[in-house]
Amino acid sequence: MLLKSLRLGARRLATVARDPRFATVQDADLRIFESICGRSHVKTTEIDNYKTDWTKAFGGNPACVLLPASTEEVSAILAHCSKRKIAVVPQAGNTGLVGGSVPLHDEVVLSVKRINKHFEFDEASGILNCDAGFILEELDNKLAPHGYMMPLDLGAKGSCMIGGNVATSAGGIRLLRYGSLHAHLLGLTVVLPTEQGTILNLGSTHKKDNTSLHTPHLFLGSEGQLGVITRVAIGAVPKPASVQSAMLGVDTFESCCNVLRMARRHLSEILSSFEFLDREVMIVLDEALGLKPVLKTNPRFTLLVETSGSNEAHDTEKMERFLAQCINDGLASDGVQAQSVAESAAMWRLRESAPLAVAADGFVFKNDVSLPLKHFYGLTEEVRARCSSMTKRIVTYGHLGDGNSHLNIVAKEYSKELYDKLYPFIYEWVNAHDGSISAEHGIGQLKLPYAGLGKSPAERELVHRIKSLFDPNGILNPYKSF
């Protein structure tokens, strides 16, 4: 139910024809792959989990799934595929939402999940150097005894892998506090799809290194189209000793923005989340899942504010002052500070259940856009004015602190008429209001037709030329973004 809307993309893209330049995998190729990875790591059956991604909306029929265990095996695979012009889709945790990690036709899937042996953590500097196939949560667990954690956190942390996090420039719920992965990435080992299977060690394990072009950052958000990431050097962050949560009820969107300003001032260095839910989300949470609001005053907007710090007494005091100031200044009409882990969990349950609530409510057209704060809720209002009569409900939640809105349009069922009313209208509106049509999910297959929106021909040409430089035969993750 949750993922119905995404199937749209798959339907449309099924019409993209297979590129005849790519060779079809033959038995001889399978024998070579077996000689590289070992027989049991070249799979042609029981590969459903590799064919389609987490959304089940995208997928193809890969000729085989390869499970190399090392950078060298990836190199040998890519060298062979380059010579033979066999298309390859790199895959890590396969938890994306835009169809970027699965084949469209018969591309070979190259999974990095077995490249998960090397783990090296320098507690003095906080720098982690590890294989790309480690699951994000595993890394967090391994860092915890040292007093550190990964600088990013996602809903998919139990299955997404660090190599995929880097390839997609994953955002998540700690971004406000710790910044994007650009703030932490230091070095990469990547394999290029060349006839030599070129292995590159890029960057280093130093926080400061100005000895070359900072090429690792080009792979952040490259969606597996420049090379296969096999190892990652990244800065970890100290694990906070204290995490505090609070919810505020706010009557106007302008006041929400003022509460954010107030949070930046009062909570400053410990502010770790600033999440937004409108009243319509609260209603569907109750109606669809029976989840009652924490705030009983039925405010127009609900804000969920979280801090992560090193001193519980200090953090509690900061949060109390922040809440008091918001109430005193009339910015918030209601405010509750969580007094226990259970109360904090109840707040987060509302925010984290929002996608499930709308999915249970009907067919959902999901969106993931960045907007300047002054236009953040304008999009929702515009879409309501445009097509309320055709929908069941229109709700918005998201990461207000990052300017990242998740506008969800719910209908009884999929309707081509509603789709055409929504798209490309939403993307064009976002573009016209200086926004981004993909804040954190990427382009993949889903947004490919709109990838050029707001980009100049010169930017497009540069991106294509960079792609050709890294992937001269265009065999890596074809039919996607670039």
Added chain:
Amino acid sequence: MLLKSLRLGARRLATVARDPRFATVQDADLRIFESICGRSHVKTTEIDNYKTDWTKAFGGNPACVLLPASTEEVSAILAHCSKRKIAVVPQAGNTGLVGGSVPLHDEVVLSVKRINKHFEFDEASGILNCDAGFILEELDNKLAPHGYMMPLDLGAKGSCMIGGNVATSAGGIRLLRYGSLHAHLLGLTVVLPTEQGTILNLGSTHKKDNTSLHTPHLFLGSEGQLGVITRVAIGAVPKPASVQSAMLGVDTFESCCNVLRMARRHLSEILSSFEFLDREVMIVLDEALGLKPVLKTNPRFTLLVETSGSNEAHDTEKMERFLAQCINDGLASDGVQAQSVAESAAMWRLRESAPLAVAADGFVFKNDVSLPLKHFYGLTEEVRARCSSMTKRIVTYGHLGDGNSHLNIVAKEYSKELYDKLYPFIYEWVNAHDGSISAEHGIGQLKLPYAGLGKSPAERELVHRIKSLFDPNGILNPYKSF
């Protein structure tokens, strides 16, 4: 005196011959430049400040200095220079230390200092969008009334410009707290040296934007060799309400590393500087400049710890607990917390005067390297063992929290024998111990002969191919890094 050692690089590089592929600027070219920039902004006299950089160690005889006022003027200049194969050196504040921003022969200097009109700050998101020619300190002053500041701070802040900060991936003294510029850079306008003078708007003004390759980050540390940066979108950070300083005396280098661990735990989110000075620096500060140490116990090592936070009472308490724990655990033999701005200034004066003290003491061979903490001071000890008898003194200070050591070797006067004893030994030692030969200063002209150290042929080839992609005629900042 300070900069004697750098002249070494200039002497050596004077032997790099002018590339005959480059055209010599003719009167007709000057007329075209005048038609683009206006007559008074094409200079052939009174250009000393553009010919040599801040070090006075590097420089050439530019055919002219161009002072365009806009992206469009830069585009017209680079289009003409591309057609005519005229070599161009982009220049911003010209405060570098490695000869990256000045010509070697007759290259035209293209200064961005007049591109300093556009300034747009969104207080809600904290995102700044401004021209490349703004001086860093000016930007800080413009942000202060909004409660924000730039995420970087340098000794050169009064003259360095944001375009140059990005081009060199400037580090500085706030890096420990706010991260590198990768953490903050969001978008760039750049002009490529093509026959069209291609203008590119790369990235955006959003904290989250996964709609394309993250190309702006490729310009961080590109040292003006890929394109000319004319506009920058960058995240500013809330200005701290409270800044605290303390000095600790420590008897072993291992204890210094343990104090750093302790600081990460106790000061965590407010730790903004962790600076290191050895006893030899303290002695030369006294002997050369008459600066007395703050700590009277003559410790083997002195650490300067600074916090930047939003709540003075909380920050003071955190600092007190941290100091008490270091003393109680026997990590530090001495510790003083600054009780006033004057006391804090006295601590910083010692650290900031260290380069001046060694310069006043004799001829200095300066170094800027990153090392794993376990090898941080090993380099100093190794160099002492190797050539103490040939030197006046060997001292080390630096940004221990970032793993960035500034090892300074002082001699009575320049000696080729000592130079040959030090180099390439130091760079090779750093490379063999997993370090970086340039932490924050870059390669420029000074370290060009060693730029390949520790890099694979494949990495070098990739970098050269990226350079060719952006600068097909190789006219931009020649004879430098790539």
